[in-house]
Structure formats: C-alpha cells, structure tokens
Amino acid sequence: MSIDRVILFVGPPGSGKGTLSQKCVQELDWDKISTGDLCRQHIENQTEIGKSIDFAIKSGKLVSDGIVSQMVFEWFRDNENDSRVVILDGYPRTVSQAKTLDNLAETLGDSAEIIIAKFVIDDQAIVDRLENRYICKNKECQRVYSLKASSVLAPKKDMTCDNCDTELIKRKDDNSDAILERLKVYHLHENDLLSHCQKAGYEIREFESNLPIDQLFVKFKENMGE
Numbered sequence: 001m002s003i004d005r006v007i008l009f010v011g012p013p014g015s016g017k018g019t020l021s022q023k024c025v026q027e028l029d030w031d032k033i034s035t036g037d038l039c040r041q042h043i044e045n046q047t048e049i050g051k052s053i054d055f056a057i058k059s060g061k062l063v064s065d066g067i068v069s070q071m072v073f074e075w076f077r078d079n080e081n082d083s084r085v086v087i088l089d090g091y092p093r094t095v096s097q098a099k100t101l102d103n104l105a106e107t108l109g110d111s112a113e114i115i116i117a118k119f120v121i122d123d124q125a126i127v128d129r130l131e132n133r134y135i136c137k138n139k140e141c142q143r144v145y146s147l148k149a150s151s152v153l154a155p156k157k158d159m160t161c162d163n164c165d166t167e168l169i170k171r172k173d174d175n176s177d178a179i180l181e182r183l184k185v186y187h188l189h190e191n192d193l194l195s196h197c198q199k200a201g202y203e204i205r206e207f208e209s210n211l212p213i214d215q216l217f218v219k220f221k222e223n224m225g226e
C-alpha cells in the first residue's frame with residue numbers, strides 16, 4: 001500500500017467538506033471515500049455488509065458504528081491504491097467510530113499518517129448555504145451546486161450539471177427547520193468526538209470554512225503542504 005496520508009474530514013453538513021474533497025480529487029489527484037458511497041456500493045454488490053445495511057435501512061434504523069468501521073477498513077485493505085492521499089468524508093462521525101481509529105492506523109501501516117481536518121462555520125451561514133444547495137441527480141456524479149447569486153458553484157446552464165448534463169435536484173431535507181435539527185444533533189456529537197481524538201493523540205487541524213470554495217481550497221492546500 002502506498003498511502004502516505006489519510007485525512008478525515010469532520011464538520012457539520014454544509015461546511016463545504018464535499019465540495020472541497022471533490023476539488024482535491026480533481027486537482028490534486030487524491031482519492032476520496034465517503035461512508036455513504038461505501039454503503040451504496042455494498043448494497044449494489046449484495047455483499048454480507050450490504051445485506052445488513054439494507055436490513056437496517058428498511059427497518060428504519062441507523063447503520064451501526066461497527067458496520068461503518070468495518071466497511072472503511074475493508075476498503076483500505078482490499079483496494080490496490082496508487083493515491084498518496086485519501087480523504088475520508090464524514091468519518092468518524094461518533095465517538096465509537098473514533099475509538100476504532102487505532103485499528104485503521106494498524107491497517108494502514110507505520111508509513112501513513114492520520115490527520116483530522118475540522119471545518120468550522122456558524123449555523124446561520126450553513127442554513128444559508130444549504131437552502132441554496134442543489135445536487136446532480138446522477139448517482140455516479142452528485143456534483144454540488146449553489147443557486148446563490150454570484151456563487152462560483154453556480155451551474156453554467158440553468159438547473160443542469162456542468163459535468164454530465166443531468167438535471168439538478170434539491171435534497172428534501174435541505175430546508176431551514178430540517179437543517180437546524182441536523183445541526184443540533186451534529187454539535188451534540190462533535191465535541192465528544194473531537195475530545196476523544198485529541199486524547200488519543202490524533203492531530204487535528206482546524207479550518208474556517210465560511211469562505212468561497214476557491215479560497216478555502218488554497219488555504220487547505222497550503223496547510224497540507226501541497
């Protein structure tokens with residue numbers, strides 16, 4: 001395995017994690033995995049993990065921390081990987097997932113470092129962002145856009161993806177009440193999660209993410225020595 005670095009993206013929904021990781025993939029040739037994508041792949045391939053995820057979703061339950069961690073480790077174990085840097089978007093999400101970071105470090109071997117990138121932005125800015133967020137309907141693409149006036153993330157053609165020409169859609173839960181509810185739950189977990197990571201000795205780097213994405217990308221690159 002040739003991975004030098006795994007960067008764990010931790011931040012509230014709407015803090016720009018997804019867009020930033022997309023840019024890192026496109027412009028720095030990094031690799032990115034998100035637990036949501038892993039879940040979908042397992043369900044599609046009907047693996048044992050996929051079947052338990054499917055069962056959990058159909059019974060209206062959350063996918064357990066154990067399953068999420070197992071998927072992440074298996075990805076690193078099974079993927080012949082040429083990328084120097086891999087971003088994990090949205091993991092760890094809970095203290096119990098964070099407790100398994102040592103196993104991840106073990107899977108990766110001594111030569112790889114684990115860095116936690118924490119994205120900070122105030123709630124009102126997030127509500128503002130998410131209310132204007134649209135995503136590409138194409139499951140293989142899912143590029144994120146903003147319909148906010150003058151945003152650099154605006155699509156070139158009205159309501160159409162620049163990348164694959166598919167229609168843009170709004171997620172049902174991107175409205176202010178639902179967003180504030182999601183943020184409340186998020187903040188509840190974030191403190192515990194980060195204080196656990198700190199105690200366990202993982203390096204945490206903080207990024208103010210209420211910036212246009214291009215500026216955030218420049219700052220992030222600099223900080224990561226790219």
Ligand SMILES: [Zn+2]
Pocket residue numbers: 136137138141142143161162163164165166
């Ligand atoms: Zn698209």
